Amino acid sequence: MAPYPATLGVILAGGLARRMGGGDKPLLRLGGQTLLAHVAQRLAPQCESMILNANGDLSRFGMLDIPVVQDSISDNPGPLAGVLAALEWAALHKPSITWVATVPGDTPFIPRDLVLRLHAARDAASTPLACAASGANQHYTTCLWPVDLRHDMRHALLEGMRRVEDWMKLHGSTAAFWPAEPFDPFFNINTPDDLAAAQDIFERHTSMDTAAARTGGYDA
Template sequence: MKIVSSPHPVAITGVILAGGRGSRMGGEDKGLILWQNTPLYQHVLQRLQPQVTTVWINANRNIEVYQQSGVPVIKDTLADFPGPLAGMLAALQQAETEWVVFTSCDTPCLPDNLVQHLWQQKNEALAVWARTEERDHPTLALLHRSLADSLQSYLARGDRKLMLFLTQAGGHSVLFMQSAEKFRNFNCPEDLL
């Protein structure tokens, strides 16, 4: 495990969420799609790694390819690709750190102060997520691992709405001013141009 000096006083696990179906990308594994000749998840890894104690990748296919990055790969504990909350649950259940920060695999320009700003603005909340002036970015979130049980119950009821879970957990958004370009994500092939 690589320990780095960080701007927050506690160990934080970073998790890149790459476990989705990639439906809007024609079923391709979004994290492995090339942008600027590098897989999207590699861009995210390079930006996230200096901000956290350790990084994991949550993936449900192409595990061997993701393992080539040298970081641990964890799979969803629930079947049938139930969405980002399933990846979050798997990480919260396995994390050794109290706090886990999540990023999507298709947000290659992440700000270098993502974790620091979420940490500084969380106050007493057990969940916070990024927001720009334009919209919320709930897959870019900092969660306390104590939320694992309530998240498991939420998913067991068939609920899948990420924002609803985060707000029910008492969470709030954290505004990143003039940062829309940093949070740009790639949902369909046209976004890669």
């Protein structure tokens, strides 16, 4: 049993990937697997259950055997709409789950203790929200959200709010910090150069895991 409340894991894959020339960034391949598969493998063990937020033809994500949930507000208003869709889905389908943890679908190196540390940070700071941070950057879509704020979020979106951080400031949030070296665990892939850099990180990381497995000295 996890040492924190039951949490729904959500992979956000509703972006338009303009800097990659369109298409679905999470379906790009890294080390023989899609980015989506890397994210799912890291997030799933941390959560009670998991869903994917995406729009358009949902059959393209059929390789991942989890529910795919579309935005409930039209015209691609951004990641806040994906968070709202997840909160509303949890309230309807998983009423015993009161927390949602979101991660972008293009962040293949998310920490394996992400949900644990987000809950710990939120609890220590007595705030309703907690997001991840590395180096000098806060990652507003890698965040822990209470399901009971879904009505306020819907109202804000319908009133025109789009920036995730603007909505978070209205309610109060804290950050859980990770080091950005030897690589940033929240490295996200926006351009072809980023994908090449991620491949380099993956190859070095895999080599470290393999060497440590022989000695028992490293846990990814």
